[in-house]
Amino acid sequence: MFTAIIRPVLFRVSHDDPEIAHHLIMRQLELASRVPAALRIIEASLAYRDPRLVREVLGLRFPNPVGLAGGFDKNGRALPALAALGFGFIEAGGVTRYPQPGQARPRIFRLPEDQALINRMGLPNEGAVAIAERLAHSPRPRIPIGWQIAKSKVTPLDEAVDDYLFSLRKLYPFGDYFTLNVSSPNTPELVRLQERAPLEALLRAVVEESMRLAGPNRPKPILVKISPDLTQPAIDDVIEVALATGARGIIATNTTVSREGLQSDPHEAGGLSGRPLFARALEVVRYLGEQVQGRLPIIGLGGIFGPDDAKRMFDAGASLIQIYTSFIYEGPGIIGHLNRGLVRHLACQVPITDIENEREEEVSHE
Numbered sequence: 587m588f589t590a591i592i593r594p595v596l597f598r599v600s601h602d603d604p605e606i607a608h609h610l611i612m613r614q615l616e617l618a619s620r621v622p623a624a625l626r627i628i629e630a631s632l633a634y635r636d637p638r639l640v641r642e643v644l645g646l647r648f649p650n651p652v653g654l655a656g657g658f659d660k661n662g663r664a665l666p667a668l669a670a671l672g673f674g675f676i677e678a679g680g681v682t683r684y685p686q687p688g689q690a691r692p693r694i695f696r697l698p699e700d701q702a703l704i705n706r707m708g709l710p711n712e713g714a715v716a717i718a719e720r721l722a723h724s725p726r727p728r729i730p731i732g733w734q735i736a737k738s739k740v741t742p743l744d745e746a747v748d749d750y751l752f753s754l755r756k757l758y759p760f761g762d763y764f765t766l767n768v769s770s771p772n773t774p775e776l777v778r779l780q781e782r783a784p785l786e787a788l789l790r791a792v793v794e795e796s797m798r799l800a801g802p803n804r805p806k807p808i809l810v811k812i813s814p815d816l817t818q819p820a821i822d823d824v825i826e827v828a829l830a831t832g833a834r835g836i837i838a839t840n841t842t843v844s845r846e847g848l849q850s851d852p853h854e855a856g857g858l859s860g861r862p863l864f865a866r867a868l869e870v871v872r873y874l875g876e877q878v879q880g881r882l883p884i885i886g887l888g889g890i891f892g893p894d895d896a897k898r899m900f901d902a903g904a905s906l907i908q909i910y911t912s913f914i915y916e917g918p919g920i921i922g923h924l925n926r927g928l929v930r931h932l933a934c935q936v937p938i939t940d941i942e943n944e945r946e947e948e949v950s951h952e
């Protein structure tokens with residue numbers, strides 16, 4: 587129904603500015619988030635649950651390993667409805683210390699023949715203070731919620747640490763984990779925070795602050811989200827710094843500034859996401875997996891459109907995955923599609939004899 591009816595209508599009305607479709611959908615999700623009966627109907631018709639999908643990662647329990655990537659619900663206005671669709675976790679944000687409008691519209695561009703998007707949103711959001719105030723009076727879904735924080739555009743790079751700390755303090759009560767976005771290509775110089783020295787200073791300060799804010803409780807995990815455009819030595823630096831500072835995971839990857847592998851010939855500036863990103867994102871996740879050897883969980887994303895892509899991300903070393911662009915192109919059915927595929931894959935991994943033994947046990951217990 588989504589690809590046959592809803593998507594053509596949505597894409598048509600938002601032909602000149604794809605962001606219109608985003609706001610239309612977000613408005614519906616936000617309204618549904620306030621109506622418990624609507625949430626129950628959405629959940630009953632869309633969410634796919636199976637105990638074999640449950641994951642324990644970062645000290646948290648995920649009902650399934652398929653999450654919504656950062657940047658979709660920037661202000662955390664539709665978390666209950668997004669959870670009802672069946673996501674196993676949601677990364678809300680990116681949030682900055684100061685409210686900011688982002689870049690001029692249009693700033694999202696669809697490349698349908700590539701099943702890709704280019705965006706130069708520039709992290710528009712209501713700012714940490716306003717978001718935290720609203721969250722204090724909003725229901726919170728029962729799945730893990732990560733809050734992603736980023737540097738405000740107006741903050742100079744050498745004052746970035748305070749900017750991140752401010753947002754962390756404001757949002758701390760409302761998240762289960764926190765991601766430091768140092769990889770959006772649309773905020774000037776932000777990606778320089780991935781370099782060894784600034785990253786170390788940032789992670790050290792934020793991890794320490796998380797410990798302080800937690801008091802006697804377990805500190806909430808701090809993760810870092812990286813760009814697919816990093817070189818191998820730069821990825822090595824991120825791994826070393828993450829391990830040395832007590833960061834709890836790496837999210838790979840954000841959008842790319844590369845235009846490799848495209849059928850279309852777009853001339854828009856911004857970060858590319860979707861199918862053409864998959865090969866590079868997988869390569870980065872595989873490299874991380876080999877180097878990290880289980881010492882840190884990896885969340886894999888970038889161009890995941892089907893169960894086979896998901897499986898390859900897990901095989902490469904990801905503990906969890908996230909999606910964004912396939913959610914835009916395929917609609918909410920993609921979440922169940924990925925999860926069903928994973929269950930089928932898990933079922934195939936169990937030797938037939940074991941399945942038969944289980945069946946025999948069940949019969950003898952009846």
Ligand SMILES: Cc1cc2nc3c(=O)[nH]c(=O)nc-3n(C[C@H](O)[C@H](O)[C@H](O)COP(=O)(O)O)c2cc1C
Nearest residue numbers: 655656657680705839840859860888889909910911
């Ligand atoms: C319109 C749009 C906005 C995004 N905003 C953010 C953001 O605020 N923070 C972030 O870390 N990533 C952001 N991303 C990147 C996604 O979270 C994700 O890393 C990237 O799109 C690759 O995954 P995908 O191919 O499944 O979309 C955005 C992506 C898109 C398309």
